[in-house]
Amino acid sequence: MSGNAHLNPPKQSRSRRTLERIIQAALEILEVDGSSALTVQAVVERANSSVGSFYARFSGKEDLLDYLAERVWHQTLDRWNDALSSRDWSRIDLQHIAEGSIRLLVDAGKSRSVYMRALDRAKGRGGVAYDTFRSRVIGDVAEILLARRDEIAHPDPELAVRLGLLATAGMIEADRSADDGPLPREILVSEATNLLLRYLTVSISAPAQVKASEEVDFFDIWG
Numbered sequence: 001m002s003g004n005a006h007l008n009p010p011k012q013s014r015s016r017r018t019l020e021r022i023i024q025a026a027l028e029i030l031e032v033d034g035s036s037a038l039t040v041q042a043v044v045e046r047a048n049s050s051v052g053s054f055y056a057r058f059s060g061k062e063d064l065l066d067y068l069a070e071r072v073w074h075q076t077l078d079r080w081n082d083a084l085s086s087r088d089w090s091r092i093d094l095q096h097i098a099e100g101s102i103r104l105l106v107d108a109g110k111s112r113s114v115y116m117r118a119l120d121r122a123k124g125r126g127g128v129a130y131d132t133f134r135s136r137v138i139g140d141v142a143e144i145l146l147a148r149r150d151e152i153a154h155p156d157p158e159l160a161v162r163l164g165l166l167a168t169a170g171m172i173e174a175d176r177s178a179d180d181g182p183l184p185r186e187i188l189v190s191e192a193t194n195l196l197l198r199y200l201t202v203s204i205s206a207p208a209q210v211k212a213s214e215e216v217d218f219f220d221i222w223g
Contacts, residue, residue, distance in 0.1 A: 019057055021047040023071070026064055027115045035122035038065075069119045069129065076113050076133055080140075083107070089144050094151040094201070099193045101141045105165075106172055106189055108137045138165050145200070153203040164199045168192045 025046035029038050040061060044054050058064045083104055089097060117130045145152075145161045154160035171192055175182050182188070 018047075018049055018053055022049055022054060022057065022064075023068065025049075026068060027072075027118070030068075030118035030122055031114060035118075038122065065119065065122055068115070069123060072115050072119060073129060073133075076116055077136075080104075080108060080133075080137060084140060084144075089147065094145070094148045095197060097144055097148060098197050098200070099189065101144060101165075102168060102172075102189050102193045102196065104141065105137065105169055106185060106192070108134075134169070138169055141165060152200045154200055157200075160200050164196045167199070168196045171195065 022043060026038060026043050029042055029046060038061065040051060040054055043049075043064070044051055054064075058067065087100065089100075092100065113130060113133060116133060120129050142161045142165055145165075146157060149157040152160060172188065175188055183191075
């Protein structure tokens with residue numbers, strides 16, 4: 001992913017601090033108030049800066065959005081890669097890999113990825129950057145889990161890992177927007193880990209085939 005912003009790079013520390021205030025102010029407005037509230041005047045007021053300082057760095061709002069999209073994308077990927085490389089997964093058993101993976105999935109939805117979704121909306125991209133990042137996260141976690149395929153009881157480890165991660169990732173995503181507020185982090189991690197582990201480690205037979213005579217026509221029921 002590459003941006004088209006033409007940022008005039010600051011050379012002095014005071015100028016760099018001004019840039020950071022502008023960036024943080026813009027991200028906060030996007031997250032809290034949405035893209036319609038993001039104007040140059042709103043940004044500089046929140047940043048306690050000036051219109052002149054803004055235009056010394058960006059040609060306008062769209063230039064700022066391009067820069068933010070590029071910066072947030074790379075920062076989010078860097079943080080994810082750092083999280084992955086922070087432990088030696090080969091020395092961890094499946095249970096602790098599952099827990100560690102779920103923690104990564106929970107935390108991946110926070111911080112910069114929140115801004116990524118806000119920028120997707122602002123740029124009218126329908127979530128493409130965040131969805132790409134989410135797919136990257138799930139793919140990386142799947143590789144970690146499949147390295148322990150000999151500990152997976154499901155007859156099709158690839159399928160089990162794929163569906164198990166989609167289920168837990170969906171659970172985490174849904175919890176984030178729950179009407180009564182998200183669960184405490186440790187409860188969410190614990191329950192999502194249990195869901196994933198049970199699916200991977202409980203021995204099951206091949207899925208039962210539903211016969212045509214057993215199919216239910218819901219239209220007849222509600223008709």
